[in-house]
Amino acid sequence: MANWKGNKLYSIWHLTCPFCHEGDFFISGPYDLKHVGELHKNCPVCHRKYEKEPGFYWGAMFVSYALSIAFSLLAYGITWWIWPDLGIRGYFIAVVGATILVAPYLYALSKILWANMFFSYHGVNGSGVN
Secondary structure, X not given: OHHHOOXXXXXXXXXXXXXXXXXXXXXXXXXXXXXXXXXXXXXXXOOOEOOOOOOHHHHHHHHHHHHHHHHHHHHHHHHHHHOOOOOHHHHHHHHHHHHHHHHHXXXXXXXXXXXXXXXXXXXXXXXXXX
16 A cells, blocks of 8 residues: 555555654554544654644544444444344444444544545655655
């Protein structure tokens, strides 16, 4: 996927800086619950600021909500396909349990998606070419 650099999907897939696609976007991985969702203030490689204004990432909660709904529907569909006679309580437990397990990743994904909606690739040196 190295030839995808410059494509927003590269930044989203690798959870890297939306500007240079080199530096880490998050302080640690999505499942480090002590630092879940914490971003670097600036990219460790290109030093560009990750926040346009205070409260910039509040909009990511709408993305997170949409991702959670989509994942919940997918989890329900898969559960129904595997166990069609599970019953409402079983479906509820399966969907809520699966959603709780992926919640940290969906939270991180919502933030990187939100950032990529507003920031564009410029490369490490700012010209779009590394």
